Amino acid sequence: MRAVILCAGEGTRMRPLTYSQAKHLIPIANKPVIDLILQAVKDAGIREIGIVVSPGARAGFKSYLQDGSRNDLELSYIVQQKPKGLAHAVQCAQGFVGSEPFLLYLGDNLLENGVRGLVEQFQQGDSHASISLVEVDNPRSFGVAWLEEDEIKKVVEKPDNPLTNLAVIGTYVFDHHIFAAIEKIGPSKRGELEITDAIQQLIDDGYRVVPHRVTGWWKDVGTPADMIDANQLLLDAMIPETRIKDGTNLEVKGKKGQNENAKVRDSRLIAPVMLGKDVVIESSVIGPYVSIGDGVIIRNSRIENSIILERAVIMGARSIDRSLIGRYAEVKSMGDSSSRFLLGDHSQALI
Numbered sequence: 234m235r236a237v238i239l240c241a242g243e244g245t246r247m248r249p250l251t252y253s254q255a256k257h258l259i260p261i262a263n264k265p266v267i268d269l270i271l272q273a274v275k276d277a278g279i280r281e282i283g284i285v286v287s288p289g290a291r292a293g294f295k296s297y298l299q300d301g302s303r304n305d306l307e308l309s310y311i312v313q314q315k316p317k318g319l320a321h322a323v324q325c326a327q328g329f330v331g332s333e334p335f336l337l338y339l340g341d342n343l344l345e346n347g348v349r350g351l352v353e354q355f356q357q358g359d360s361h362a363s364i365s366l367v368e369v370d371n372p373r374s375f376g377v378a379w380l381e382e383d384e385i386k387k388v389v390e391k392p393d394n395p396l397t398n399l400a401v402i403g404t405y406v407f408d409h410h411i412f413a414a415i416e417k418i419g420p421s422k423r424g425e426l427e428i429t430d431a432i433q434q435l436i437d438d439g440y441r442v443v444p445h446r447v448t449g450w451w452k453d454v455g456t457p458a459d460m461i462d463a464n465q466l467l468l469d470a471m472i473p474e475t476r477i478k479d480g481t482n483l484e485v486k487g488k489k490g491q492n493e494n495a496k497v498r499d500s501r502l503i504a505p506v507m508l509g510k511d512v513v514i515e516s517s518v519i520g521p522y523v524s525i526g527d528g529v530i531i532r533n534s535r536i537e538n539s540i541i542l543e544r545a546v547i548m549g550a551r552s553i554d555r556s557l558i559g560r561y562a563e564v565k566s567m568g569d570s571s572s573r574f575l576l577g578d579h580s581q582a583l584i
């Protein structure tokens with residue numbers, strides 16, 4: 234089986250960070266989202282993966298992931314020329330997929346237990362599609378499914394009056410009939426070819442579509458707040474791989490996950506905290522739930538629940554909470570107040 238990962242979204246809710254890189258390349262717990270997804274796909278036994286990207290993002294993906302061989306994967310890049318919807322993106326991947334069943338993975342979905350269960354369920358069953366479902370409190374924000382016995386009979390994209398609280402999440406397995414279904418649908422109210430409409434078409438054409446109940450947490454990381462929440466979930470789950478070697482007056486509480494090249498002086502780390510390479514932390518209190526990228530410098534600051542991307546510099550910030558700070562960004566503070574930031578790459582905040 235091959236997999237198609239959809240990464241062509243513009244990431245408008247993540248601006249300004251997405252002006253300089255695709256949201257799928259932004260790290261959570263120091264790993265770009267796309268790496269977390271590729272690992273999950275590989276864990277499901279799939280090595281041939283097509284990544285659907287926008288024309289402007291192709292170079293960034295390719296220079297980071299290359300052909301995938303260093304992770305024992307075979308990656309292909311498929312360009313979706315215009316953002317015409319998820320079903321349109323799937324159509325763009327038809328040549329790559331061929332006539333075999335395939336895993337479709339929306340590139341902003343993270344699942345605690347990956348997609349192995351979904352793939353195995355499809356392989357062992359006799360359906361034309363398996364659709365992952367999660368019970369949610371806010372079904373109006375998602376595609377919503379209605380079941381009859383062990384089959385999905387209705388799916389509606391972001392309904393005003395949801396029939397159930399079962400959200401269709403971003404992982405599916407389809408056989409080739411989905412392509413004929415996509416041919417038959419037209420654009421939705423938001424002007425896109427919706428994957429939910431294609432699934433409904435599949436059902437209306439008499440094909441068997443079954444639910445796959447997801448276990449463990451699931452997170453759609455479309456906004457900075459989602460990223461910060463996912464950072465917490467991942468740091469909680471992370472097994473410490475490395476340890477700090479150089480640190481004076483260093484106190485590490487609870488779980489640890491530090492890189493050995495980090496230099497921590499006169500500081501307190503409250504775990505879980507993830508430090509990249511060559512991080513310098515002085516006279517600061519960091520954590521819990523902070524991921525810090527390579528080469529970040531932090532002095533005289535207090536940071537919790539945040540993602541600090543590579544080579545950012547933070548000086549004198551008395552309290553930073555639930556923030557996402559871009560690459561090479563600088564925060565210099567003279568004040569005492571607490572702050573919340575969403576700073577794009579190379580930006581400066583002097584407060």
Ligand code: G1P
Pocket residue numbers: 319339342374375376377390400401402403427428429453455
């Ligand atoms: C998309 C799908 C929707 C699904 C959601 C899951 O919505 O259209 O059916 O529930 O992903 O993340 P979007 O995030 O593109 O609005």
